[in-house]
Each structure stands twice: as structure tokens, then as C-alpha cells.
Amino acid sequence: MSVSNPTLITFVIYIAAMVLIGFMAYRSTNNLSDYILGGRSLGSVVTALSAGASDMSGWLLMGLPGAIYMSGLSESWIAIGLIVGAYLNWLFVAGRLRVQTEHNGDALTLPDYFSSRFEDNSGLLRIISAVVILVFFTIYCASGIVAGARLFESTFGMSYETALWAGAAATIAYTFVGGFLAVSWTDTVQATLMIFALILTPVIVLIATGGFDTTFAAIELKDAGNFDMLKGTTFIGIISLMGWGLGYFGQPHILARFMAADSVKSIAKARRISMTWMILCLVGTCAVGFFGIAYFSAHPEVAGPVTENHERVFIELAKILFNPWIAGVLLSAILAAVMSTLSCQLLVCSSALTEDFYKTFLRKGASQLELVWVGRAMVLLVAVVAILIASNPENRVLGLVSYAWAGFGAAFGPVVLISVLWKGMTRDGALAGILVGAITVVVWKHFSIWGLYEIIPGFILGALAIYFVSRAGNPSKGMVSRFEAADEAFKAGR
Template sequence: MSANTPMLITFVIYIAAMVLIGLFAYLRTRNFSDYILGGRSLGSFVTALSAGASDMSGWLLMGLPGAIYLSGLSESWIAIGLIAGAWLNWLFVAGRLRVQTEHNGNALTLPDYFTTRFEDNSRILRVFSALVILVFFTIYCASGIVAGARLFESTFGMSYETALWAGAAATIAYTFVGGFLAVSWTDTVQATLMIFALILTPIVVMLATGGVDTTFLAIEANDPTNFDMLKGASFVGVISLLAWGLGYFGQPHILARFMAADSVKSIPAARRISMTWMILCLGGAVAVGFFGIAYFSANPDVAGAVSENPERVFIELAKLLFNPWIAGVLLSAILAAVMSTLSCQLLVCSSALTEDFYKAFLRKGASQRELVWVGRGMVLLISVIAIIVARDPESKVLGLVSYAWAGFGAAFGPVVIFSLVWKGMTRNGALAGMLVGAVTVVLWKQYVGLGLYEIIPGFIFASLAILIFSKIGSGPTAGMLERFDAAEKEYQDAHL
């Protein structure tokens, strides 16, 4: 039995378990609301871990440890920004979005919510926001499929083509069959696996390098600036890394978790669970990369793969320091991170196509059963497009992923925040905010730059556009004001 066999068996068992969860969720899916939002039935624990797992992709176990391994603690500013952004999102957006979507036509998607919240009879908000979701998320899905393929390719020596299908097939299967419940339940399992891997691995690495003092001395001997949080950093650079946290306010796959909570009263407990999980996972990812410096300095003979690609630091440490069966479980955590994010993005794309195009424009009277099957068909359609894009791992389209996060953050973030806290906002303000946010991100990235992350100007200009254009033309209608006040009262009553 080769060293790869236990890891392969572990992967197969893990994937089979995810598909079984999908089949169980299939039995619980009775209508389109169940398929897209789980019938708004998620408790605090599932809401919390599902939001965390859908957020943290393969970047958590590959990209972040790799950056820390290469440059030291100066790369950890992004983790600080993400923690701050996620906490503010839970605090100010989660509960209000849960009640506002219910009061505004029991909206199942963000485009649905925007259309009802601003009484947009022209439906231009629905179309534009659904298009933003489809464009950015198809690219995001492609990047997730590439990450999964890279994992299978490097772990089992598969060809890239074979690895592409192996990595994508399981995620597509349980998302197709079970919808939102399957995605949320599997996210909970995947989040548990990720935190287990990210707590256990740095502890074992530190023990393998001789304990805390020896590890820190080895890191310092390698390069004293590894401990310098400001190494090579400018003020603009640090602000840009922290600004990643702004993206949370506009990520549809994370906001969908808030909308699916069983009650606004579940949100505070979910916030505490989710933030604890996130801090431990990000801390563990930083520690893996940081302690990896000490391990591979002491063992240069096994450092070849990491020197070639620092993002393999977690994979190599798992293979070198653990029994192959345990290593298989740990490496399944990378697959879990990739699958949990990819499945959420597939489902949000499916809901945008089904709810915001098919039902809104083609079949207003479609039955619940018909909508569920159209939703499943859309999961397959988006998957095929994403796999075609991902077939060329060097494709320039995948470079767009770097600002897809900024695109969502700037196009939707200010609109979501203002829609929840300011009853004077109008449809014109929402449309202007979305357009200005999305266009600013693209133009800033292409033509301005200045070392400043494009989400910052995008967020600022979108917010100004909302304020200015909400004052132009007619104000909010009596119905808009009435629904806003009713939802805000429910939210405040829940927090007394």
C-alpha cells in the first residue's frame, strides 16, 4: 500500500459523506424556498459555521500560510481586516437583513430584496444586480475548481484534466441534489474539519521544531524581520490589506446565510460562534506559515516543494509530520474549504438565474417543483461554464478573482448597509450606488491603482452616489417607509 493510498481512501470517504448529506437534504426540500434558503430554518450553530466556511476558501489553508511563510507577519494585516469586517457585518447587517428581507416580500435573493425594498417596477435593479452576481461568481467558481484540481493534482499525481473533474464532481453533486440545506449542513462539517486542521497542525509543527522558544529562535535566525509587522509596508499598503474587511458587506453567499437564519434572535449567538471560529482559523493559518519557516529552516532537505511553491506549506507539513491516515483528514480540510465556498457560489448563481430571470421574466406562475428543478439545472449550467473557464489554469479570467471580492463589496456593500439603516434611500440611490461601485472598482484597478486596493474608492464613491441620488427625484413611498419601520421595530424588539 503506497503512502498515497490512506489519503485517497480518506478523501473518498469524506466526499461520500458530503454526497450522503446532500441526499438527506433532498428529502427535506419541498419547495424553492427550501432549495434556495433552507426554508429559513437554520439555527445559530449552523448559521455561524456555514457563514464562516462559505467565506473561507482554499486561500485559508494555502494562500495565507504561503504568504506568511514567504514574508513573515507583515502579511497578517489582511487577517486583521477580515476579522474586523466580519464582526461589523454580523453586528450591523445580519439581524437587520434577516427581518428586512422577510418584511419585503419574503425575498429569497439580494436582487429580489432590492426590487421589493425600493418598489422597483422597472426591475432594472433586479437585472443589474443579478448580472453582477453571475459575472463575478462564475469567475469565482472557476477559481474554486482550479484550487480543487491543484489539490488533487499535487496530492495524487493526477493529470490536471482528471483532477479538474475529480475536484468539481462531488461539490456539484451535493449542491445539485440537496440545495441550500445540503450546502449549509456540509459547510458545518467542513468548518469543523478546517478548525481541527488549523489548531492541530501548528501545535505539532512547533513540537517537531523543539517547542516555543526554539521555534521562535529559528524563525528569527532565518530572518529577524519575520516578526516585523511593518516590514516593507507603506501606510497605503496596510490600509489596503485592512480594507479587505469592507468586502463582507456585499458578498451574496455570506449575506444569504443571514437571510436563512430561523430567527433574528439566533443572530447574536451565531455571531459569537462564527467569530470564535474565524479568529481560531485565521490564527492557525498564520501559525502554520510562521512555524513552517522554523521547520523547513531546520530540515532544508525536505523544503524543495515549499521553496518552489510556498502555498504548499500546509500540504507538505501534513504529509511530513502526520501518519498518512491523519494527513488524509488534514488535507481533506483544504478540499472542505474549496468545496464549501464553491457550493455556496453555485447556489447563489442558480438562485439569481431561477428567481431573478426565469421566474421574474419567463414563468411568473411556475410551480415550486418546477422552480426547484430549474434551480438544479442552473447549478449544472454554471458548473459547466466554470469548468470550461478553469480548463486553462493560467487563464487571464482567473486573474479577475483578485478584484471580484472588491467588485461585490463596492457594488452591493454600501447599498445593503444604507438600505438597512436609512429609510430615506430610494431606487435611484440604490441603482447609482451599484453602478458607481462596480465601475469604480474596474476603472481604478485598470487605470489608476496608486497601490490602493480598489474597494476603498469603490466603497466611498458608491456611498456618495447613494446619498446624492436618493435626494434627487421623488422620495420613498409610504409603503417603503411603512415596511422599513415595521422591520426595524421587529429588530429592535428582538434586541431588548
């Protein structure tokens, strides 16, 4: 295994620290609520950084810099769309979802919330939403495992097959042991590491390429179109990239952070912290890919790995430009991005299987200890399936993420957004929204209609289905009274 000792030591220390946090969280995990939502005890800083880190997976340090490196600033529309979408999600959904879940049976998961909010005694809404979570999250988990495998493959010279298991092992360990608290506490550490890497790396690359003037001249010499945000784009292309922002309203792993906040009052402060962190990270990741064009143009002798796979641009720059100890820390930031998202995705899948299938349909009288251990077993099960999906070495991180992101954004986004804003929404409306949104994504993706990102038609058609089906019926008095009580609590708590 061709690896410098400092980098290996840094990785081992980092992974050991994350697993240690998992064991610390284990001591605070006494029941299923603790394991799934940390007992709704997260303060504003942890809520903010945990939401950010769980959102920004391996694509932040691999997929997006690679896209910018290949195509220039025209790929940055995705970052703009994400910033707008994340802000609107914090503004309209975060606080309202926090109180709505508490007023609707103290719901621990999205399927649990949908079932209580719309008085679905048949269990159909719970089952369908849990199935959507399992299908799309398993694909999403696979993207994180691919990113981790690429990191271990590039850094330690492992085969892809070995790197696949090595990259996933640490995340599975602390998620298995510590549950939501472990995931949230480690997310805070990982978010700090990610922003450090994404501020430092582009600065050092800029210095190595001779400053702004020299760097921009080299980028322009390679292809002047790299500066053109409209290069190679169409109206549909820009709308598709901006459309990524719609996905935020329906991502269960991000929405879980809102549900776990200690109070509505924490949300406003958390929004400011999270958006600042997010903007700095996205600017940094675009800069890494953009300045990397200049660096590898000037040093073609070391550009081989990036030419072979452009998603390695951050990895190669860190290895080339930094002392091995610092490089180890920076490469740990990729592992942090992968681990932070993968861990919460595994936990949401585990929650769906445990709370929405096992407890609801198989063992209604199960003890809290039994449910926690079933949750842990489900983490292992989902992880193994995701590893099998990720076993194809031709997988690309951004491609896997985009499909799963669209699936959640279209299936759950309209349902979550409208359910916290409109008291007239009905159970049949929610069911129609989930089904129409999810089916539209699958069909649109399969036929690649107009080249439009499938989340956009899925979100629009899902929202229309909710509105028209809900208008055809009426919510019960109980649904309306709980909505109004939660809305009053939200307004009073701001």
C-alpha cells in the same frame, strides 16, 4: 497515481459523507424557498458555522498561509481587517437583513430584496444586481476550483486538467441534489474539520521545529523582517489589506446565511460562535505559514514543492508530519474549505438565474418543482463556466478571490449596509451605488491606481453615490412604512 491508500480512503469517505448529506437534504427540499434558503429554518449554530465556512474558502488553507510563508507577519493585516469587517457585518447587517428581507416580499435573493425594498417595477435593479452576481461569482467559483485542483494535483499526483474536474465533481453533486440545506449542513461539518486542522497543524509543526525558542530563532535567521508587521509595507499597503474587511457587507453567499436564520434571536448567539471560530481559524492559518518558514529552512530537501508554489505550504506540512490517515483528514479540511464556499457560490448563482431571470422574465407561472430543477440545471451551467476559467494552471487562488471579493464588496456592500440602516434611501440611489461600485472596481483594477486595493475606492464612491442620488429624490410612503415595520420587528426580536 502516486497516492498512499490511507489518504485516498479518507478522501473517498469524506466525499461520500458530503454527498450522502446532500441526498438527506433532498428529502427536505420541496420548493424553491427550500432549495435557495432552506425555508428560513437555520438555528444559531448552523447559521454561525455555515456563514464562517462559506466565507473561508480554499484561500484560508492555501492562499493566506502561502502569503505569510513568503512575506512573514506583514501579510497578517488582512486577517485583522477580516475579523473587524466580519464582526461589524454581524452587528449591523445580519439581524436587520433577516427582517428586512421578510418584510419586503419574503425575498429569497439579494436582487429580489433590492427589487422589493425599492419598489423597482422596471426590473432594472434586479437585472443589474443579478448580472453583477453572475460575473463576480463565476470568477469566485473559479478560485475554489483552482484550490481543489491544486489539492488533488499535490496529493494524488494527477495532472492539473484531471484534478480540475475531480476537485469540482463532489461539490457539484451535493449542491445539485440538496440545495441550501445540503450546503448548510455540510458547511457545519466542514467548519468543524477546518478548525480541527488549523489548531492541530501549527502545534505539530511547532513541536517538529523544536518549540517556540528554536522556531523563532530559525525564522529570525532566515529573515528577521518576518517578525516585522510593517516590513515592506506602506500606508496604502496596510490600508489595502485591512480593506478586505469592507467586503463582508456585500458577499451574497454570506448574507444568504443571515437571511436563512430561523429568527432574529438566533443572530446574537450565532455572532459569538462565528467570531470565535473565525479568530481561531485565522490565528491557526497564520501560524501554519509562519512556523512553516522555520520547518522548511531546517529541511530544505523537502522544500521543493513549496518553493515552486508557496500556496502548498499547508499541504506539504500535512503530508510530511502526519500519519497518512491523519494527513488524509487534514487535507480533507482543504477540500472542506473549497467545497463549503464553492457550493454556496454555485447556489447563489443558480438562485440569481432561476429566481431573478427565469421566473421573473421567462416563466412567471412556473411550478415549484420546475423552478427547483431549473435551479439544479443552473448549478451545472455555472460550474462548467467556472471550470473553464480555472483551466489556466497559472491561476493563483488569492488573486482570483481578491478580485471577486472587491467586486461584491463595492457593488453590494454600501447598498446592503445603507438599505438596512437608512429609510431615506431610494431606488435610484441603490442603482447608482451598484453601478458606481462595480465600475470603480473594474477600472481601478485595470489601471492599478496608487497600488490601492480596488474595494476601498469602490466602496467609498458607491456609498457617496447612494447618498447624493437618494437625497435628490424621496422614497415612497410604502418603502418608508415597510422599513419602519421591519426595524421595529428587529428591535423587538433582539
